[in-house]
Amino acid sequence: MPGGAGGWRRGLTQFSVPWRQERPVNYGFFARFIIALAKTVYAVAAPIVSRFPGAILICAVIGACLLVWVFALIFAYVDVHIIEVLPTVATTAHASPMPPPHAATPSPATWGVPPATIATLIKNAGGWPASFNGILQYLLWPVQFGIVRDLIGLVALLGLFVIIPVYTIWWERKVAGRIQSRLGPMRVGGWHGWAQSPADGIKLLLKEDLIPANADKVLFRLAPYLAIIPAALGFVALPFATTYVFRTLDVALVFILGVLGVEVFSVILSGWASNNKWSVYGAMREACQMVAYEIPMGMAVMVPVVVAGTLNLGKIGDAQSGGWFSWLAFSNPFAFVAFVVYYIASLASCKRAPFDLPEAESELVAGFHTEYSGIRWSFFFFAEYVVMFIVSGLATILFMGAWHSPLPMVWGERVAEFLGGGVLARGVNGLLFNGPIWFIAKCVFFLYVQIWLRWTLPRIRIDQVLYGCVQVLLPLTMVLLLGTAIWVWASTSDSAGWAIFASVINWILGIIGAGFALMFPAIAAYGFYHRRRLVGNLVVDALPGA
């Protein structure tokens, strides 16, 4: 083994741990199989994950995508082989992975009846070779109903709702550690402490349930649920790809903004119900900040809506299918600035630093969630990280090309034709040109920037927060909205000069954006190359005011 055959054992000789002694134990076949599986997984994942801390997140994402693929296959199979074969049901037979919003749930009078026995199935299918099909149909019979598909989708959403905060917290601790010249969690679970977050979750579940003595018990208990419910509802309308959405809402964008606005109420309620004046201060400041920054956020969000012409997030994503230069952030200079404004406003809306006065650890203990412990506290954090993901998702869909790669989709169609149009062709298309993987990768990138900003920038005072919102961002967004409207109106006129001017600006903005995007890996490479030199004096010299 690397590091010396006895290296890791040498470290253990200081402890008289009995399991170090080798005993001949005869394990059964199944136990050995499981052990071999565990070791295989470990050996496969460890070299990758140790070099790239985000790999676990990506592997989880891949696992989730595989699961979605399996379910989509099941749905497609059911559509083709059950609905058209069994003589009953009134559902619409689409081959789309997620059910269309009003696939009419069949009323009780027309619910399909499953075949009585497998023997009947075999008889109906006409003999043994087709009977496997029949058995599969029998097993997959419930999936034909819209409500069952909705339940499966809901389980997926809840899974996302749990997994995203858990691993974002782990990744934040790792990134924060790297920024602070340390490693972050390393022990729990083996490589890079990947199990730190689930372990913390289990620990929080086992903590004592404390409610302050004179607090309003009902409201105290209610507030965390009011925080996680809107966060989970945001996933209902957020599309991960054109057909990867729980419900295609025509007003998806306004719906998500609305449910994110309900978060404010949970903050106020938790602060009030704690019977603690510092919590009330934190809650009031937080509510003030969130509500104030909803205005520039909403107006900055209207800029790509004006350019794309619809509130439907799926259609806005589809409008950016022409490669890097078709992304809405680069379509006009006002949209470029609107992206920055939206990002800043969304940082304030999720109470992330530099706007994290409500959670100001050095000032108010913990702000509005001071008195919360255990699972109630973790509900607030789940809500915060899920909202971070949702606003990153909105930033991706509205400005940064949604689920499209920087290569135009038409090239992808040509490649798919070239490869023959089967599963491999669509796979390559999804990997290189568009697909939910790109959406999640971009969301993860924006999450990374949020984490990076938190651990780099100092906290802003509440009066500076409100000054920035009302006196800087709000007039700026008004100008941006007006400018975008005029730009779009000018683009609808058939003037050739304007068309040339607009496309030149588009190219310039795209190149500036590409420069920013390439700056990240360049600086990361520089930092990695000089990592031994950069720890130390550089930190002291580079602080502002030095």
Added chain:
Amino acid sequence: MTIGLTHYLVVAAVLFTGGLFTMMTKRNAIGILIGVELVLNSANVNLVAFDRYLGPGRIDGQIAALFVIVLAAAEAALAVGICINVYKNLATVDVDRATQLQG
């Protein structure tokens, strides 16, 4: 059982009477405001229900409800401002104590 127009109108009626009761019996000024919000919501439910049931594709009710929401927000803002000023002057928001102009 098919949900018809009457069902939504009954819900609006309940909202209205609840708001009316709140306005009549609460002494806290903000409580009265909460009653006002309930009454405005009942009007909105009425507008939207008629909109949907009495004409496919009509949006006049929705637009009217939109204006009602906007105006309700505006008057709630002003009313809360007035309540806070009353609190500053009288140290209470009990409307039974705001009797300086009485008699």
Added chain:
Amino acid sequence: MRSFFELRTLNFELHWLRSLAVAVPKRVRSLTLAALTLVRSLPLAALIVALSASAALADDDRAVAAAEGVPSAVAGGALEAALFYFVAGGVVLSVVGVCVSRNIVRMAVWLFIALGSTAMLYFMLAATFLGAIQLIVYVGGTLVLLVFGVMLTSKSPWVKFDCGKLELFSAAVVCLALAGALCMVLSKTGWSATPTIVPAPAIAVIGEQLLTKYLVPFEVAGVLLMIVMVGAAYLARQED
């Protein structure tokens, strides 16, 4: 900074996988080692296969999605009735809660539930834009304002202002009579309404009508909001 391999030689007492590896007999260990060396060379290929398999779902059914973008209210069905009774029950319950609570903060919470249930009613009536606006403006704006007002004007959470019993009783009688009369009239009227499947109008129609048919009320509302902002700023000024 230690390299990864040096870190692995630190004392990892908690490393349960190592304990498993020690406990497994030698023969199995060598077999697994052989399997591992094979597998170690394929992680990249496995990644690519996984990615492409998942991306095979980039279906080209966009036409389907585009056509299904319009919500509609489906009439009939037990599901719609159950949903309506659930939501309407929520509205009624929260209204009763507002009327009955004696603590102003609890009243605000019941109002929040009432407004949220009303938003759900709007979604059921296929007025999705209005439901979302209700959530943004009413719940996320007006209600937050009310709760701010509650907190700035209350001395302690448990102060109660109560009416006399006579007032409560007479108000209750009047309101119940009014509710009863309204319900009776509403159920006896023959509305010319047919609950068919209604395609919800597109948002573009709302926007267009706001700027053509309802332009004057739109602009007047804008001016009114400006007046309200000035008034609120004046009311909230600090007397220096």
